[in-house]
Amino acid sequence: MKFALRYHDIVAFLKSIWHIGILDKGRLHYWKLILWSLCKPRRFPMAVRFSIYGFHFRRTFKELRRKIQALAEPAPLKN
Numbered sequence: 001m002k003f004a005l006r007y008h009d010i011v012a013f014l015k016s017i018w019h020i021g022i023l024d025k026g027r028l029h030y031w032k033l034i035l036w037s038l039c040k041p042r043r044f045p046m047a048v049r050f051s052i053y054g055f056h057f058r059r060t061f062k063e064l065r066r067k068i069q070a071l072a073e074p075a076p077l078k079n
Contacts (some may be wrong), residue, residue, distance in 0.1 A: 020055050
């Protein structure tokens, strides 16, 4: 199976290193996954893709939970 490396693939990988591999609190798991995927290079693009998906879903649901909690708070009483 051949893999064509494109510019946006490289940019996505570099962004994932910065956001997930350096800034995110789950960076240890990210690096374990990346190193594991290097054993079989076929896994590498999928590992990067799924780590980006996971980052996106964690961030999205964190924002959604915050909005739901704000809606669930009782409104202040007016005099």
